[in-house]
Structure formats: C-alpha cells, structure tokens
Amino acid sequence: MGKTKEYSNGDVTIVWKPEACIHSAICVKGLGEVLQPKEKPWIKNDATST
Numbered sequence: 001m002g003k004t005k006e007y008s009n010g011d012v013t014i015v016w017k018p019e020a021c022i023h024s025a026i027c028v029k030g031l032g033e034v035l036q037p038k039e040k041p042w043i044k045n046d047a048t049s050t
C-alpha cells in the first residue's frame with residue numbers, strides 16, 4: 001500500500017503518496033500557493049479557498 005499523508009482544511013483533504021510521487025511538479029505549476037515543495041509542510045491546504 002505505501003505511506004500516505006493527508007492535508008485537510010476541513011472541506012477538502014489532499015492525500016499525497018510519497019512513494020508514488022515522480023516529482024514532475026505539475027501540481028506546483030497548477031496550484032503553487034498550496035503546493036510549496038520548499039516548505040514544511042509542503043502542502044498548505046488553507047492557502048486558498050476550497
């Protein structure tokens with residue numbers, strides 16, 4: 001199954017599977033205010049509206 005990490009703002013939960021991530025950065029290009037790979041945690045689910 002592999003490890004998963006969940007990031008929720010109460011309305012939406014982003015589920016990230018580190019072992020499946022190929023680091024293509026498509027998510028960062030599409031929603032950079034939420035997905036910030038240089039930060040910890042790198043997914044900031046409260047950075048924009050649901």
Ligand code: SF4
Nearest residue numbers: 021022023024025027
């Ligand atoms: S879209 Fe983002 S999370 Fe998904 S595989 Fe690519 S870099 Fe990883």
